[in-house]
Amino acid sequence: MSIPLNVDWAAFTPGPALAGGVLIGLAAGLLVLLNGRVAGISGVLGGLLKPLAGDVAWRAAFVLGLVGAPVVYGLFTVLPLPQIDAGDGVLVVAGLLVGFGTRLGSGCTSGHGVCGLSRLSLRSLVATLIFMGAGFATVYVMRHLLMYAGAAP
Amino acid sequence: MMVLTAFFAGLVFGLGLIVSGMANPAKVLGFLDLAGRWDPSLALVMLGAIGVGLPAFYLAQRRKLSWLGAAMQLPSATHIDRPLLLGGLLFGVGWGIAGFCPGPALVALGMGEIKAVVFVLAMLAGMWLFELVARRR
Numbered sequence: 001m002s003i004p005l006n007v008d009w010a011a012f013t014p015g016p017a018l019a020g021g022v023l024i025g026l027a028a029g030l031l032v033l034l035n036g037r038v039a040g041i042s043g044v045l046g047g048l049l050k051p052l053a054g055d056v057a058w059r060a061a062f063v064l065g066l067v068g069a070p071v072v073y074g075l076f077t078v079l080p081l082p083q084i085d086a087g088d089g090v091l092v093v094a095g096l097l098v099g100f101g102t103r104l105g106s107g108c109t110s111g112h113g114v115c116g117l118s119r120l121s122l123r124s125l126v127a128t129l130i131f132m133g134a135g136f137a138t139v140y141v142m143r144h145l146l147m148y149a150g151a152a153p
Numbered sequence: 154m155m156v157l158t159a160f161f162a163g164l165v166f167g168l169g170l171i172v173s174g175m176a177n178p179a180k181v182l183g184f185l186d187l188a189g190r191w192d193p194s195l196a197l198v199m200l201g202a203i204g205v206g207l208p209a210f211y212l213a214q215r216r217k218l219s220w221l222g223a224a225m226q227l228p229s230a231t232h233i234d235r236p237l238l239l240g241g242l243l244f245g246v247g248w249g250i251a252g253f254c255p256g257p258a259l260v261a262l263g264m265g266e267i268k269a270v271v272f273v274l275a276m277l278a279g280m281w282l283f284e285l286v287a288r289r290r
Contacts, residue, residue: 022201031159033220058156061160097250
């Protein structure tokens, strides 16, 4: 059985996607080569929730850089605004799942996806396949079975 | 010095998420929607990131100390166990529900999006909940 993919060529942005990806890889590469740490966002955040002495400042600085990126970007050009269709109730459920799941599974899109695959880790490859597969399945159920388009709740 | 480099790495990471469009949940969901009108962009983001990450981590794995003299702290776990699979599953479902994973959510927070505040608070609560469960084990 084959599923015909209906590519949305108008939405596809190969240039910016590749360029942004290179920046992400550069950031992860710099953090590991300069600081010896893995740029896994859920791991960096999780470490702030159970702080160890001497291990807090770099985490807080990294998170500050992430949160501050739109401000810096906005100094140079018009900031593209995100489109968040999900209602607050859905966002809370999604946030709880993402927070708990990434800590239980020791990583997210950055830690397993970018850094783990760059390390050629089989464990991270398995994790990435699982969360990507679950993401595909969830969107299928939400959009094509439940017909959820992002309105309330 | 290492606080400064961490800040810079976070900044570049965030800029990459904005440039690539991945700070926008609607675009991420466009990738995850295989049965709808599919936007392949996220695959190219991963390709670009891993293309640069491969040589960087190759170099890092051959070192005991970082360029700034810090201990190289790379993950040592290789086992594929239940927490890894269950955690990945829960994360993937949450990711598919709203289109947010941790990095883009923090960037959207910096854009002043109230909905990102809601998501990030719930995400931190989920992480905190995990700490409670993990400590009990």
